[in-house]
Amino acid sequence: MLKTGRATAAGVTMSEAPETFSGNRALMLDEALIFEVGTRETTGVDLPDVPDVRMRLGGTERNKPIDLPGLAEPEVVRHFTRLSRMNYAIDMGVFPLGSCTMKHNPRLNEKVARLPGFADIHPLQPVGTVQGAIELIDTLAFWLKTLCGMPEVAMSPKAGAHGELCGMLAIRAAHEAKGDARKRVLVPESAHGTNPATAAFCGYDVDSIPATPQGRVDLAALKAKLGPDVAGVMITNPNTCGLFESELKDISDAVHAAGGYVYCDGANFNAIVGKVRPGDLGVDAMHINLHKTFSTPHGGGGPGSGPVVFSAALAPYAPLPFVRKGDEGYELVEEEQVAAGSHKGSFGRMVAFHGQMGMFVRALSYMMSHGADGLRQVAEDAVLNANYVLRQLEDDMTAPFAESGPCMHEALFSDEWLDGTGITTLDIAKAMIDEGYHPMTMYFPLVVHGAMLVEPTETESKANLDAFIDTMRALARAAKAGEVERFHEAPFYAPLRRLDETAAARKPKLTWSEPEVAKAAE
DSSP, X not given: OOOTTOOOTTSSOGGGSOOOSSSOBTTBOOOOOHHHHSBTTOOSSOOOOOOOOOOOSTTOSOOSOOOOOBOOHHHHHHHHHHHHTTOOOTTTSOOTTGGGTOOOOOXXXXXXXXXXXXXXXXXXXXXXXXXXHHHHHHHHHHHHHHHHTOSEEEOOOOSHHHHHHHHHHHHHHHXXXXXXXXXXXXXXXXXXXXXXXXXXXXXXXXXXXXXXXXXXXXXXXXXXXOOTTEXXXXXXSSOTTSOOOTTHHHHHHHHHHTTOEEEEEOTTGGGTTXXXXXXXXXXXXXXOOHHHHTSOOOTTTOOOOOOEEEOTTTGGGOOBOEEEEETTEEEEEXXXXXXXXXXXXXXXXXXXXXXXXXXXXXXXXXXXXXHHHHXXXXXXXXXXXXXXXXXXXXXXXXXXXXXGOOOOSOEEEBSGGGTTTTOOHHHHHHHHHHTTOOOOEESOSTTSTTOEEEOOOSSOOHHHHHHHHHHHHXXXXXXXXXXXXXXXXXXSSSSSOOOOHHHHHHXXXXXXXXXXXXXXXX
């Protein structure tokens, strides 16, 4: 239905709207590159002439102009403010990528993370001057071990793949300590793509395990591949199809019986936090993305934090440093000889310093403000919201595992419902932008053709989900009704129209060059 005063892609297109002289569209302002806003010959501030002094840079001083544009402060502020208005954020609306990228981050966490003693400390300060911060790390570690039912945790890994590396290095160290140089790691096809990459990086041969038609690990196929050369299995639970691996305990028992270890990818911990303890399922190592389950969205590439919990079997091989409470307070154990005992087989150090302090503070603030019952409700509400989306849309879109039972925190759809329409998953994603929604995860997991993975998280209200569902239904019905041009040309209302993504990927323009016309004028 066309609302008065509002253009839609199905009604009035941008080509029918009057062009503006400025290029601006009401409050959506056209913005040039910062190099085009300013000039390289001027500067926005007055600086004194540089005195004639002897350089002490050892021959590394600059020998050509820096070529940065000169702008006054208002111009700089306006430029980046205008750019920020082109971003989509969790503070603007539903973010279908959910905890994978943009889960709501309570402002309380930010306030606590900025407290003096957390925000302004330095990793090279004497340990005696940062006792409160180290106690916080130890407290957070206690919560993580309690939630996972595991006795040890390494806090230093910086993110998910880094945590995977930590866990697999501990597994390798455990085998080497027994003189057992195993070379093969089993990875289900429903695992995260970083899992086989991490195993290969650690020097292992990767052996893929197929999934059942229900989207879970084929236990019989896994058992058939176990042998004395198998170091372990890397399994994602809940898996990338949004399903809980109900036979994980049986998988763990089989792998342990063959002398291997179980690594669990904990990126989807948001679906089971407070409900399931991975240690009870036989997991030996699992990373936890603090920036997913415990807030601090990491859209844009950072920051991240990926602590790894360990079973008793792998605890001696956990990395340094770790926190230990002694008679004189908390200490960071950073030397192998000092760590002898609880970490007698440690494979060494993962990073220069202990971890991401801001991430630790936000995560603990999130945990303590929720409490045990609140964290359990996080998982319950995330799963409830995802299942609501799945069941409301399964008649208009294809849900390949709808008969496999409830999903976890992600609702997965394939592109089968688009067969014969001439419209693709990418076209649907572009049309979502016109409707004011950031696209969902596309084409992942790879085991589902044209995948569309929707993760609403626990903080979306029923009203917000209903609006999203109604929008997706309308798009699905428009696609099936043959409105091909609408989808192929979308987005109409974004600051930029659809890009040639193949050309952009193969021939990216990563630097600004002065236009040839300007050069000729000189």
